Amino acid sequence: MDLVNSLEGRLLFALCQEGRLNQAALNLLEGADIQFRRQNRLDIALVKNLPIALIFLPAADIPTFVGQGRVDLGITGWDQVKEHDAAVRANPATASNPATGPGLSGCDMVMELGFGACRLQVQVPANGSYNCSLDLVGRTIGTSFVNLATDYFAKLESQSTGGAPHNGTLHTKIVELSGSVEAACALGVADGIVDLVESGETMRAAGLMAIDTVVESTAVLIRSHAPSNPDMIDLITSRIRGVITAQKYVLCQYNIERSRLSEATKITPGKRAATVTSLDDGWAAVSSMVKKNKIALVMDDLSRVGAHDILVLDIHNTR
Ligand SMILES: Nc1ncnc2c1ncn2[C@@H]1O[C@H](COP(=O)(O)OP(=O)(O)OP(=O)(O)O)[C@@H](O)[C@H]1O
Ligand SMILES: O=P(O)(O)OC[C@H]1O[C@H](OP(=O)(O)OP(=O)(O)O)[C@H](O)[C@@H]1O
Numbered sequence: 001m002d003l004v005n006s007l008e009g010r011l012l013f014a015l016c017q018e019g020r021l022n023q024a025a026l027n028l029l030e031g032a033d034i035q036f037r038r039q040n041r042l043d044i045a046l047v048k049n050l051p052i053a054l055i056f057l058p059a060a061d062i063p064t065f066v067g068q069g070r071v072d073l074g075i076t077g078w079d080q081v082k083e084h085d086a087a088v089r090a091n092p093a094t095a096s097n098p099a100t101g102p103g104l105s106g107c108d109m110v111m112e113l114g115f116g117a118c119r120l121q122v123q124v125p126a127n128g129s130y131n132c133s134l135d136l137v138g139r140t141i142g143t144s145f146v147n148l149a150t151d152y153f154a155k156l157e158s159q160s161t162g163g164a165p166h167n168g169t170l171h172t173k174i175v176e177l178s179g180s181v182e183a184a185c186a187l188g189v190a191d192g193i194v195d196l197v198e199s200g201e202t203m204r205a206a207g208l209m210a211i212d213t214v215v216e217s218t219a220v221l222i223r224s225h226a227p228s229n230p231d232m233i234d235l236i237t238s239r240i241r242g243v244i245t246a247q248k249y250v251l252c253q254y255n256i257e258r259s260r261l262s263e264a265t266k267i268t269p270g271k272r273a274a275t276v277t278s279l280d281d282g283w284a285a286v287s288s289m290v291k292k293n294k295i296a297l298v299m300d301d302l303s304r305v306g307a308h309d310i311l312v313l314d315i316h317n318t319r
C-alpha cells in the first residue's frame with residue numbers, strides 16, 4: 001500500500017518519535033481508544049478505528065510541522081513550542097503557513113497533558129565564580145534551545161545597559177549543542193548552559209547549579225490554526241481530556257448512616273455531586289470522584305465521621 005497516498009482524508013497527528021514523552025503519549029492514545037500498529041522503522045501509522053494517521057517526529061520538530069499546518073495536531077513539550085515561537089520571531093519567513101501569515105508560529109495550545117514536567121534552566125558550575133545570569137553576559141552558553149537562550153540573553157543585555165534597546169548584536173555567544181549539554185562546562189566548551197532539569201540529578205552529577213528558569217514546561221497537545229478536520233480535533237481533544245481527568249481522580253465508595261450523610265458528602269462533594277443510594281436500614285451508599293492526591297486525607301476524614309466499607313477504585317475514563 002502506498003502509505004503517503006493513504007493519508008488522504010486523514011487527520012495528521014504528530015507524536016514524539018522516541019524519548020521522554022513517547023510512552024506517556026502512547027498511553028494517552030490507548031486510553032482514548034486510538035488503535036494503530038506501527039510497523040518497524042516506519043514513521044507513519046494509520047489508525048484502524050478513526051480517520052487519523054500518526055506521524056512520529058522528533059519532539060523539537062513537531063511545532064514546525066503543526067505551525068506550518070502540515071500536521072493538524074501534535075504532542076510535544078511546551079519548551080519546544082516556546083523555542084519554535086522564538087525561532088519564528090527571529091526569522092518570520094519560517095512561518096510559511098498561509099493561514100497564519102508570516103510572524104506567527106501557527107501553533108495553538110489545546111491543553112496541558114500532566115506529564116513531562118521539567119524546567120529549562122540557566123546552569124553554571126556550582127563551585128565557579130558565576131552567581132547570577134548577569135555574570136554570564138558576554139560569556140559562552142551551550143544549549144539546544146538556541147532561540148530561547150538568545151532571547152533570554154538579549155533581554156539581559158538590554159537590562160544591563162539600563163533598559164536601552166538591544167542593538168541587534170548579542171555579546172553573549174550562544175553555542176548550539178544537540179545533547180549531553182551538561183558536559184559543555186566541564187570540557188571548556190561553554191561557561192554556562194541552558195538545559196532541561198527535572199529531578200536535578202544530571203545537573204548535580206555534572207557539578208552544575210541552576211541560577212534561573214527560562215521556561216517551565218510540561219507536555220502539551222497543540223493544534224494548527226487551520227486544521228483539516230476541526231470536528232475530529234474536537235473528538236480527540238474530548239477523549240484525551242477524559243483520560244487525563246480520569247488519571248487525576250479515583251472513585252471513592254462508602255456506606256454511612258443517614259444522620260451523618262451531610263457531614264460525609266461535605267468531605268466528598270464529587271466533581272458535580274456525590275451519588276447517594278439509600279440502603280434499607282437507615283444507611284446510605286455514597287459514590288464520589290475524589291482527587292487522587294487527596295484520597296488518603298479524605299479517607300481519614302470519612303473514617304472520623306463514621307463511614308464504613310470505604311473503597312477506592314481507579315477510573316479508566318470519564319466524560
Ligand atoms: N528529564 C526530563 N524530564 C521530563 N521531561 C523531559 C526531560 N527531558 C526532556 N523532557 C521533555 O521531553 C521533551 C523531549 O525530550 P527528549 O529528551 O525526549 O528528546 P531529545 O532530547 O530530543 O532526544 P534524546 O534525549 O532521546 O536524544 C523535551 O522537550 C521536554 O519537554
Ligand atoms: O533533571 P534530570 O531528571 O536529571 O533530567 C534532566 C536531563 O534529562 C534530559 O536529558 P536526556 O536524558 O533526554 O538526554 P539528552 O541530554 O541527550 O537529551 C535533559 O536534557 C537533562 O540532561
Ligand SMILES: [Mg+2]
Nearest residue numbers: 019020179180
Ligand atoms: Mg533529551
